[in-house]
Amino acid sequence: xxxxxxxxxxxxxxxxxxxxxxxxxxxxxxxxxxxxxxxxxxxxxxxxxxxxxxxxxxxxxxxxxxxxxxxxxxxxxxxxxxxxxxxxxxxxxxxxxxxxxxxxxxxxxxxxxxxxxxxxxxxxxxxxxxxxxxxxxxxxxxxxxxxxxxxxxxxxxxxxxxxxxxxxxxxxxxxxxxxxxxxxxxxxxxxxxxxxxxxxxxxxxxxxxxxxxxxxxxxxxxxxxxxxxxxxxxxxxxxxxxxxxxxxxxxxxxxxxxxxxxxxxxxxxxxxxxxxxxxxxxxxxxxxxxxxxxxxxxxxxxxxxxxxxxxxxxxxxxxxxxxxxxxxxxxxxxxxxxxxxxxxxxxxxxxxxxxxx
Numbered sequence: 046x047x048x049x050x051x052x053x054x055x056x057x058x059x060x061x062x063x064x065x066x067x068x069x070x071x072x073x074x075x076x077x078x079x080x081x082x083x084x085x086x087x088x089x090x091x092x093x094x095x096x097x098x099x100x101x102x103x104x105x106x107x108x109x110x111x112x113x114x115x116x117x118x119x120x121x122x123x124x125x126x127x128x129x130x131x132x133x134x135x136x137x138x139x140x141x142x143x144x145x146x147x148x149x150x151x152x153x154x155x156x157x158x159x160x161x162x163x164x165x166x167x168x169x170x171x172x173x174x175x176x177x178x179x180x181x182x183x184x185x186x187x188x189x190x191x192x193x194x195x196x197x198x199x200x201x202x203x204x205x206x207x208x209x210x211x212x213x214x215x216x217x218x219x220x221x222x223x224x225x226x227x228x229x230x231x232x233x234x235x236x237x238x239x240x241x242x243x244x245x246x247x248x249x250x251x252x253x254x255x256x257x258x259x260x261x262x263x264x265x266x267x268x269x270x271x272x273x274x275x276x277x278x279x280x281x282x283x284x285x286x287x288x289x290x291x292x293x294x295x296x297x298x299x300x301x302x303x304x305x306x307x308x309x310x311x312x313x314x315x316x317x318x319x320x321x322x323x324x325x326x327x328x329x330x331x332x333x334x335x336x337x338x339x340x341x342x343x344x345x346x347x348x349x350x351x352x353x354x355x356x357x358x359x360x361x362x363x364x365x366x367x368x369x370x371x372x373x374x375x376x377x378x379x380x381x382x383x384x385x386x387x388x389x390x391x392x393x394x395x396x397x398x399x400x401x402x
Contacts (some may be wrong), residue, residue, distance in 0.1 A: 048074065064392070092148065107159055108190050115185055119171030126164035130207075133157035137215060151219030154211050155289075158223040161207040162200035169199070175181060189230075195238035201231045218278045225263075225283035232259040232291045253295045260292025271388030275395040286328050293317075293332045297339070304348065311340040323396060 053067035062070065106129060114122065133156045140150035158209040166186045169175040175196075189197055208224035211217075269286035274280045301307045314336030321329030341359065349355035385393050 049086075057356065059355050095149045095152055099149070099156065102156055103159055106156070106163065108187075119167045119169070119175070122167030123164055123165075123171055126160045126167055130157045130160035133160065135198045137217075141215060141217070147217055148219070150215065151217035153213050153287075154217055155223050158204060158208045158220065161204045162197075165200045165203045190316045193233045193237060195234060197230065197234045198238055201227050201234065205231070212280075214370060216278075218280050218282070221280055221283045221310075225287040228263055228284075229287040229291055232256055233262075253299050256291055256295035257299070260288050260290070261293060263288030263291060268324075272395050275391075285326055289332050291330050293336065297336060307340060307343060311337060314340065325396075351384075 046183045050067070051073050053062065053071055056258060057063045057064060057067045117125075122305040133153050137150045137157060140146045140153060163186060166175070166189070189200065203228045205224060208227065211220045211223070233256070236255050239255065240249065240251055263284060267281045267288050270284060271279075271281035296310065296313065301310060314333040317333030318337070321327060321331075321333060345355060345359075385396055388396065
């Protein structure tokens, strides 16, 4: 629906609006449109600058920390991290409350949360609770992002608490990013803590199963958050993304015994594609498509490597799927309504809300 000032003036002349209400309503709509433009994702120049600047700032204080910072000592790292976190929190308040720019406010709030692991690391180093840092070892702060180990669990627990506090204070969807990344890291680092050892434990069968279960829990939380926020901003995106990474990565790396297990893997990936379509979540469809292609590659190169009919049969299946897509498009409204009728009310409302975003 296109709404303009002339339309509101016409409503005033016909008695729908009281005199003067057209101007006030128009000013309100213009203000809300400006707020929405600052919050909505996209490839507008301002948005690109927000994301680029935010990623550079986040990377500078996390991924790209050099060993030179370690030489400052634990007390200095602790103080610097707290100062950055405090400044980022003040910046978030200013952007959100004064400038009413939720998108950059969310990015700055993520920076505040990202400072918490560094602060905890500095505190541990300062109090002598951390092994002395040596060149080439995996115990320096920069290894937090590249090495699996139980030592990082305390830093991750503090980051989770800070992310929850930030979400409670500001309710900005981008703040979920450091929370989801931390959960993903925690998924990997808990395995050595539970099973002993370091990186080798993560790639054991037990470690993969733990990651699989952790990913499923993350996805369940993401669905719960999605249902709770179905009429507002999308708080579930990052949880879906990193939950899928944990679940699908562990599922794909599990040892498959026999073709029946591999067929089950293909069925799970097909189910992910269906879920991605139902929930309007591309991350499921992308990873499910990759997994299905991986299974078809296994069939082609292993099971049917000497078969002349396999490529022809696979092509026929692909054309059949496309034909089903044509049939679905012709009757989409009726079929969609019938399928949604089988869903619980909250999930049906979620599908309808996300389907019309």
